[in-house]
Amino acid sequence: MNALLAGVGWLDLSATATLAGGLAYASLVAEPSAAGARALRAAVMLLVLALLGEFILTTLRMREVAGIGAGAVLVELPATRWGRLWIVRALGLAVLAAALGARRPRWPLLAALGAVWLLARSFQGHAGAHGPLAAVIDWLHLLAGSAWLGSxxxxxxxxxxPTARDALRVRALATGALALVVPAGIYAAFLHVPSLERLFDTPYGRALLAKLAVVVALLGLGALNHFRHVPALVDGRAEAAGKLRRTVRVEVALGVAVLLLSALLGVLPMPHEFQP
Structure with a gap:
């Protein structure tokens, strides 16, 4: 069951980052290309599947733990914090899908709606169980990470x-996102792993270390783009655009790995709950 939940969670996170980050790109950088617009529509469809999958798997788990029938679970689940926020997320996705389907999408409005929509996910997860402050910081982390990866x-x-103009705007967006991702990530790490020992002797801690290692590699590639490839593109060097695009594709692949590890963290027992 945990493997299925992690898989659905990864699908959810990947589509969320693609959608919310893509809307930020469309609002702050440039109109999406034809392929980029298709990616936004595909993200909506994948999120529909992910939300359905999460609901079904959570229903099955609740039925198993509580020992009650499926009908009773379907009555009880919407009354829980998780169930109420699932409904909010589903309704928010419907609004985003409708606005995205307009003949001339209003990108700034869509980006703002996407940012607000992410709040429900943060309050629904581990962070929401720690109170509003933890959920808001998780939201900032998710918002910034989505803007970075989706762009x-x-x-x-x-x-x-990529043109020099677009590259400079994405660089500015990534820099702003990084200013939020790092402190919010550090806060979350200390919130969920309160001691150094728990970082090494629990599955959650080891998965977090793996995620941090991939993030460091991602930051290294981002620095390469920031300080070398983007300035070279601005200077008009012929090979700069190709190098930038290749590096960006590797960054996306590493970002997908980060999201996979994040989904795994979402289903692993918290360090204070782990019993070896």
């Missing part, structure tokens, strides 16, 4: 090589 996806899907 990279859009840049990688562009019909042509």
């Amino acid at each position: 990279l996806v859009q840049l990688a899907l562009g019909r042509d090589d």
